Amino acid sequence: MAAQLFPPWATLAARLVLVTGVLLPFGLVGLLMAVQYTPYVTGQTITPEQPVPFSHEHHVGGLGIECRYCHTSVETSRFAGLPPTHTCMTCHSQLWTNAAVLEPVRRSLAGGRPIRWRRVNELPDYVYFDHSIHVAKGVGCTSCHGPVDSMPLMRQAAPLTMGWCLDCHRNPAPHLRPEGEIFAGHWSPPPNQDRRGAALIDHYGIRTEHLADCSVCHR
Amino acid sequence: MTRAALLFLPLALSACRLEMVQQRRLDTYGASAIWPDGTTARPLPVGVVARGDLARDAVAVNPPEATPALLARGQERYGIYCAPCHGSAGDGDGMIPRRGFPHPPSYHTARLRAAPAPYIFDVISKGYGVMYGYAARVEPADRWAIIAYIRALQLSRQVALSAVPDARDRLP
Numbered sequence: 001m002a003a004q005l006f007p008p009w010a011t012l013a014a015r016l017v018l019v020t021g022v023l024l025p026f027g028l029v030g031l032l033m034a035v036q037y038t039p040y041v042t043g044q045t046i047t048p049e050q051p052v053p054f055s056h057e058h059h060v061g062g063l064g065i066e067c068r069y070c071h072t073s074v075e076t077s078r079f080a081g082l083p084p085t086h087t088c089m090t091c092h093s094q095l096w097t098n099a100a101v102l103e104p105v106r107r108s109l110a111g112g113r114p115i116r117w118r119r120v121n122e123l124p125d126y127v128y129f130d131h132s133i134h135v136a137k138g139v140g141c142t143s144c145h146g147p148v149d150s151m152p153l154m155r156q157a158a159p160l161t162m163g164w165c166l167d168c169h170r171n172p173a174p175h176l177r178p179e180g181e182i183f184a185g186h187w188s189p190p191p192n193q194d195r196r197g198a199a200l201i202d203h204y205g206i207r208t209e210h211l212a213d214c215s216v217c218h219r
Numbered sequence: 220m221t222r223a224a225l226l227f228l229p230l231a232l233s234a235c236r237l238e239m240v241q242q243r244r245l246d247t248y249g250a251s252a253i254w255p256d257g258t259t260a261r262p263l264p265v266g267v268v269a270r271g272d273l274a275r276d277a278v279a280v281n282p283p284e285a286t287p288a289l290l291a292r293g294q295e296r297y298g299i300y301c302a303p304c305h306g307s308a309g310d311g312d313g314m315i316p317r318r319g320f321p322h323p324p325s326y327h328t329a330r331l332r333a334a335p336a337p338y339i340f341d342v343i344s345k346g347y348g349v350m351y352g353y354a355a356r357v358e359p360a361d362r363w364a365i366i367a368y369i370r371a372l373q374l375s376r377q378v379a380l381s382a383v384p385d386a387r388d389r390l391p
Contacts, residue, residue, distance in 0.1 A: 063314045066299040072356050079247045090351040094320050114258055116250065125242040
């Protein structure tokens with residue numbers, strides 16, 4: 001009788017190798033797919049450093065300046081509008097005129113060169129996004145930009161992934177607001193949002209059956 | 220040979236993807252090396268009449284009829300652009316003067332009650348004293364709406380109680 005070539009644990013080892021050989025590729029692919037949705041890739045929660053540490057918390061939350069005071073084209077154009085230096089100086093020609101943090105603002109006005117702000121919320125170029133239609137149909141600023149009135153420095157509040165866009169495009173009712181609340185710096189849905197949201201879809205004439213069509217965002 | 224080409228296909232496709240994310244176009248307010256000031260936002264050359272300018276000029280000299288809709292629009296625009304300094308009721312006590320900005324005059328003075336509408340239009344457009352002009356922020360049509368609302372604010376302190384029939388019932 002020949003001695004056994006394989007020790008008793010060899011069977012277990014062989015099974016493990018087989019199982020790992022199958023699971024590992026799946027696991028790796030799964031990991032790669034999951035990484036796409038982490039803040040590391042989407043940029044969510046990232047706060048880029050800006051030439052001037054502008055605080056929305058102070059200007060919106062503290063002073064009560066409305067979004068549209070600076071973002072003047074949000075109701076009429078694709079682009080919400082970034083204020084020209086002239087807008088900053090409307091107040092800062094008189095207030096904090098010697099503050100060191102505002103030096104880039106004064107230099108911009110004196111030299112006629114715009115301040116180079118760094119973009120916080122950036123969509124890929126193949127996405128057609130228009131601010132004006134969203135605010136006209138009851139989607140408020142903070143639904144995408146987060147509680148701006150409590151952000152000392154602007155950060156990307158949403159993941160801005162396609163799945164995140166579709167969440168709302170497939171079921172907009174939980175996010176819709178009446179006209180008076182769209183530019184509120186802080187907003188959370190009231191308890192009766194279920195009924196109100198459905199009524200607002202009718203009120204704004206939103207055609208939900210076409211909201212998730214490819215051509216709505218990819219033109 | 221075909222197999223080798225297939226191996227390179229993913230590489231070619233990945234390049235394609237980047238091209239789609241960052242397409243060869245100039246984005247609004249983007250950076251560009253083409254012009255000396257480094258931005259894609261181009262100021263108008265001297266003497267150019269921009270699209271819509273003539274229509275805006277026409278509105279500027281033709282005040283619209285005062286309607287409830289105009290007043291509502293004026294109230295909204297006043298809240299955005301004027302209330303930070305002039306205060307919600309036009310007393311000149313907004314949040315910005317409370318933080319040190321020179322106080323604007325109250326609308327509820329004999330001088331400003333008597334001021335003609337085109338004068339206020341001019342102040343909104345070009346500014347006055349330390350007030351910057353709002354021509355770039357408030358469309359001419361909205362300037363008229365704001366003026367209508369300022370008139371309503373002024374009237375609210377001058378009207379006789381008998382002129383508003385049910386006002387007495389609504390007083391606290």
